[in-house]
Amino acid sequence: MSLHPYFEIVVFVGVALIFPVMPLILAWMWRRFFQPPKPGAAKNATYECGMESLGEAQIQFRSQYYLYAIIFLIFDVEAVFLVPFAVAFTGLPVGAFLSILVFLLLLIEGLVWAWGKGCLNWAK
Amino acid sequence: MGDEIDEGLRSELQRQGIWVTSMQELYNWGRKNSIWPLQFGLACCAIEMIATAASRYDIARFGAEVFRPSPRQADLMIVAGTVTKKMAPQIVRLYNQMPDPKYVIAMGACAISGGPFKQGYNVLKGIDRYIPVDVYIPGCPPRPEALLHAFMELQRKIDNQKLSGPNKSDHLDREHPSEYPVPAFGKHDLVPRANPDVFRPPQIERV
Ligand code: SF4
Numbered sequence: 001m002s003l004h005p006y007f008e009i010v011v012f013v014g015v016a017l018i019f020p021v022m023p024l025i026l027a028w029m030w031r032r033f034f035q036p037p038k039p040g041a042a043k044n045a046t047y048e049c050g051m052e053s054l055g056e057a058q059i060q061f062r063s064q065y066y067l068y069a070i071i072f073l074i075f076d077v078e079a080v081f082l083v084p085f086a087v088a089f090t091g092l093p094v095g096a097f098l099s100i101l102v103f104l105l106l107l108i109e110g111l112v113w114a115w116g117k118g119c120l121n122w123a124k
Numbered sequence: 125m126g127d128e129i130d131e132g133l134r135s136e137l138q139r140q141g142i143w144v145t146s147m148q149e150l151y152n153w154g155r156k157n158s159i160w161p162l163q164f165g166l167a168c169c170a171i172e173m174i175a176t177a178a179s180r181y182d183i184a185r186f187g188a189e190v191f192r193p194s195p196r197q198a199d200l201m202i203v204a205g206t207v208t209k210k211m212a213p214q215i216v217r218l219y220n221q222m223p224d225p226k227y228v229i230a231m232g233a234c235a236i237s238g239g240p241f242k243q244g245y246n247v248l249k250g251i252d253r254y255i256p257v258d259v260y261i262p263g264c265p266p267r268p269e270a271l272l273h274a275f276m277e278l279q280r281k282i283d284n285q286k287l288s289g290p291n292k293s294d295h296l297d298r299e300h301p302s303e304y305p306v307p308a309f310g311k312h313d314l315v316p317r318a319n320p321d322v323f324r325p326p327q328i329e330r331v
Contacts (some may be wrong), residue, residue, distance in 0.1 A: 010274075034287070034296060036297075036298040038295075038301075039223055040220060041303070042220035042221050043223070043302070043303060048196055050214030050218045051217075052217070053172075
């Protein structure tokens, strides 16, 4: 009998699903049949370090944080792509080379812009 | 479910290779061997608590090495150190945020009574004024062995908790509160100075 080559993966996924879901179901049944839930103001509060909670957990971040996002993309995400690019450099077809150039160009544009805005200066 | 198994019958079965248990025993066995303490220390006693968790005393042998940084994941609060009046409301709030069932060990003279700083204007004279304490450890500071002993006492207590019947464990009792009022900062002291539902010191009767 020959099994499908992906059969083991299906078993793996099945076990990986059962493993976390079973305890959740057991916990839910435990709560349902034995242990009465006791919610309360402090228990349901947002913050959990002993201080009084202020406001909601679902807050919006200010749009000013876009600068951090840009700089993160330039210095972290770009590096992740640059390493495989450098490793495979000699064997790259023209199309792949051009597309990575476009990607770099887009990010360099962001770098120039952030530089011009003075984000890279040390705060004095 | 909560019915006790006859000891004679159990050992008889065990001799035949059959292991009998009850829901209650299984539940308590699991709970008592995976008590996760809340990770916080208040004063010098916390150093002893840290030593207890480190390799020499190794509280991991009792399944309690997983110190949780969030009250939402903790079963046990080890009040290790001096509770100042500024800190007391935060501790009560942390206790309130822990899910049931929850236990408290008051570690050291400070946590159980104010200790050497009892006369201090800003020291709470025992955390049991606001939250129920399960095990008290005297000492200044108690040695790690003392904390381990308290821990084993707590395990013994958990082992004896009932799942059903009139004496069932507090966390299964719908009426038993899970949160206690957080004291507020008053003009001179915390208000109220103690929670009468929790704090019942022995009365001295003079005749
Ligand atoms: S009981 Fe002693 S060792 Fe523990 S916190 Fe108080 S003063 Fe420090």
